[in-house]
Amino acid sequence: MKLTRATSPLKGTVSIPGDKSISHRAVMFGALAEGTTEVTNFLQGADCLSTIDCFRRMGIEIENTPDLIKIHGRGLHGLSAPSGILDTGNSGTTTRLISGILSGQSFETVLTGDSSIQSRPMGRIIRPLTQMGANITSLKGNGCAPLLIKGRLLKGISYSTEVASAQVKSCILLAGLYADGPVSVTEPALTRNHTEIMLRSFGADVISHGRTARIYPSPKLHCQNICVPGDISSAAYFIAAGLLVPGSEILIKNVGINPTRDGILRVCQAMGADITLLNESFDAGEPVADLLVKYSELHGTEIGGDIIPTLIDELPVIAVLACHARGTTVIKDAQELKVKESNRLDVMVKSLSAMGANVTAMDDGMVIEGGSPLHGAVIDSVADHRIAMTFAVAALTASGETEILGADCVNISYPGFYHDLEKLVRQG
Ligand SMILES: O=C(O)C1=C[C@@H](OP(=O)(O)O)[C@@H](O)[C@H](O)C1
Ligand SMILES: C=C(OP(=O)(O)O)C(=O)O
Numbered sequence: 131m132k133l134t135r136a137t138s139p140l141k142g143t144v145s146i147p148g149d150k151s152i153s154h155r156a157v158m159f160g161a162l163a164e165g166t167t168e169v170t171n172f173l174q175g176a177d178c179l180s181t182i183d184c185f186r187r188m189g190i191e192i193e194n195t196p197d198l199i200k201i202h203g204r205g206l207h208g209l210s211a212p213s214g215i216l217d218t219g220n221s222g223t224t225t226r227l228i229s230g231i232l233s234g235q236s237f238e239t240v241l242t243g244d245s246s247i248q249s250r251p252m253g254r255i256i257r258p259l260t261q262m263g264a265n266i267t268s269l270k271g272n273g274c275a276p277l278l279i280k281g282r283l284l285k286g287i288s289y290s291t292e293v294a295s296a297q298v299k300s301c302i303l304l305a306g307l308y309a310d311g312p313v314s315v316t317e318p319a320l321t322r323n324h325t326e327i328m329l330r331s332f333g334a335d336v337i338s339h340g341r342t343a344r345i346y347p348s349p350k351l352h353c354q355n356i357c358v359p360g361d362i363s364s365a366a367y368f369i370a371a372g373l374l375v376p377g378s379e380i381l382i383k384n385v386g387i388n389p390t391r392d393g394i395l396r397v398c399q400a401m402g403a404d405i406t407l408l409n410e411s412f413d414a415g416e417p418v419a420d421l422l423v424k425y426s427e428l429h430g431t432e433i434g435g436d437i438i439p440t441l442i443d444e445l446p447v448i449a450v451l452a453c454h455a456r457g458t459t460v461i462k463d464a465q466e467l468k469v470k471e472s473n474r475l476d477v478m479v480k481s482l483s484a485m486g487a488n489v490t491a492m493d494d495g496m497v498i499e500g501g502s503p504l505h506g507a508v509i510d511s512v513a514d515h516r517i518a519m520t521f522a523v524a525a526l527t528a529s530g531e532t533e534i535l536g537a538d539c540v541n542i543s544y545p546g547f548y549h550d551l552e553k554l555v556r557q558g
Contacts, residue, residue, distance in 0.1 A: 131518075131537030131548065133525035134506070139377030139425065140526075142557035144368055144550050146360030148173040149386050150543050151296070151324050152414065154223050156356045157181045158231065159332050160201030161190040161209070162307070165353030169199040171384075172358055175543045180219035180243075184228055187212040203353055206307060211237035215276070218243040220471060220513075220542055223297055225275060226255050227325075230301035233264035234308020235281030240269070242276035246471050246513065249274055255301045258289045262305055262313070286311025286347075293466060294439045296321035296390075299343060303329065303336065306345035314344040321439040322390045327415045328356075359386030359418040364544045366394050366444040367519045368554065372423035373403050374454050374527045380554055382421040386413075393441030395421075397448060401428040401455055430457035430500055438463050443470075446520040449478050452498040453487045454527060461495035471542075472514040481509045481521060485528055506530030515542040522551060 153173040158181065160167030172178065174196075182192050185201075189210035193200040209231075216239055218224040225247055232239045242248060253273040259266050265280035286309045291298050299315045303325055306313030320341050329336045331354055335346040365385045372380040387395065387407065398405055404424040411418055428451060433441075441448065445464055452459035467474040479491040484507040488499040506528050511518035518537050525532035540547040 131522070131534045133522055133532050133534070134530070135528055136375045136526040136555055140371055140375050140380050140554040141378065142554050143381040143383060144554060145383040146365045146385055147171070147544060147546065148358035149361040150175060150177060150363065151223060151322060152328070152358045152386070152416065153178040154181045154227065155324055155328050156358065157185060157192065157199070157201055158227060159328055159351060160203050160353065161185040162206050162231070163203035163332055163351035163353045164205050165203055167201045167203060167353040167356065169201070169356045169358060170197065172199045173361065173543070175545060176219060176541050177221035177224065177543060180217065180221045181224045184216045184218060184224060187216060205350060209235055212239060215240045215242055218247060220244050220246055222247065222250055225252070226297035226301045227304060229255050229259065229266065229277060229279060230304035232279040232281055233259050233262070233266060233305045234284050238278065238280040240276055240278050247275050251469055252277060254291070254293060254295065254298050258287065258298070258302050259305055261287050261289065262309060264305065284309040286313050288314040290316045291318065294319040294321050295466070296325070296439070300325040303343060303345045307334065307348055309347055312344055312346050314342055316342045319436040319439050320390055322388065324388070324416070331415055357413045359413045359416050360384040361543070362386050362391050362394065363443045365421065366447050367523050367547070367551070369394065369398065369405065369421065369423050370447045370451055370523050371526055371551070371554070373398065373426050373428065373451065374523070376425050378423070378425045380423050382423060384418055385421050387417050387419050390440055393437045394444040394448065396437065397431060397433055397441060398451070400431045401451065402426055403428060428455035430455045430459040432460045434460070434462035434495070442466060443516055446474055446478050446516050447523055449482060449489070449496065449498060450520060450524045450527070452500055453482060453502070453504060455500040457500060459498045459500065462492065463494055465494040470514070472512040472517060474514065474516065477512055477514065477517055481507070481517070482524070484509065485524060485532070504528035506532040508533045508535065511536040511539050513539045515539045515544070519544065519547055522548065526555070
């Protein structure tokens with residue numbers, strides 16, 4: 131994919147596809163509920179399709195049409211043993227959340243994914259699940275997938291997670307559906323709470339108190355109708371493009387603004403961005419709004435601490451904002467970026483530097499001196515969707531031509547991304 135600098139302002143309206151985290155959970159909880167769960171604005175990205183595929187292979191009938199997904203749930207004990215290995219593709223969320231569910235089944239499963247998944251840390255779920263009495267092993271002994279999970283009745287625990295990870299929290303809470311007593315998870319910083327919100331709407335007994343979530347054993351979950359809010363992590367690319375391309379004004383419709391996900395809005399505001407929230411409402415128990423984004427002159431900021439989990443997937447594109455901001459931006463406490471689809475810290479420092487940015491790597495983040503003009507370069511996406519979309523935005527702000535290698539990986543979370551971006555560029 132080759133892109134060049136935007137020569138006119140970005141204008142128009144874009145509707146954001148469904149939230150990836152919420153789409154995964156809708157399929158999983160729908161499969162474990164009694165009755166048929168109907169989902170609209172489901173994200174048809176490859177990661178969520180991996181989740182559908184895994185549950186189909188465990189006997190769940192799922193009708194997938196462009197406008198509506200119907201999940202014919204079979205109850206908490208209705209899954210059947212898959213005939214072969216479950217393939218979670220490129221999806222960390224599928225791998226970690228499903229492991230919690232599989233730990234409580236009456237059958238055994240082998241679970242694996244692509245080469246990126248096979249190098250992502252699973253010790254963080256193996257440890258708490260083992261404490262709950264689960265039998266879960268990394269087949270290569272390296273703490274990564276493939277995982278062998280022999281399901282059984284689990285024990286209630288109170289667990290403090292080492293890393294702030296919604297995937298770890300959700301894995302433990304889902305295993306809690308199959309435990310003989312309450313299960314509590316306390317995190318070092320509050321992470322996205324979609325599992326808690328949605329499980330409650332399905333009838334589970336889940337309470338949240340600060341950084342602790344607790345689930346009590348539930349006899350059953352009840353089917354729901356879910357309208358998935360747009361994904362703020364996908365909206366992030368248009369927020370950045372609108373703020374950076376001079377004269378731009380874009381309306382981003384239907385964006386989930388759950389406070390455990392809206393860190394990018396808070397950081398943009400701290401950088402001097404002109405973003406207005408319109409039409410605030412609720413979908414699936416989650417706050418949503420339209421975002422009116424206008425070109426703004428930004429200044430640097432410091433990003434670290436409790437805000438990090440609320441913008442973890444947006445940090446690559448926030449780094450591009452920082453390149454164009456006046457002054458210094460410091461990103462710290464972001465070591466989790468090293469264990470995503472790629473080592474996003476390394477890749478960002480290397481690729482932004484290749485475009486002329488003034489970036490210094492730190493162990494847990496980076497320091498960016500804004501104001502060095504960006505120029506086009508050949509950027510390897512390293513098959514990481516967030517990297518490909520981040521550099522598509524950077525390309526709009528750089529002189530010359532930028533070529534993104536492996537650009538198709540955007541299909542993981544946003545299949546229509548280039549089309550939607552081009553529409554805004556053309557309307558300018
Ligand atoms: O729970 C989820 O849906 C997710 C949690 C985050 O991962 P971690 O929990 O590993 O931080 C995030 O990066 C991922 O895109 C989706
Ligand atoms: C990290 C991500 O997803 P996952 O962990 O589900 O692969 C992401 O979408 O940026």
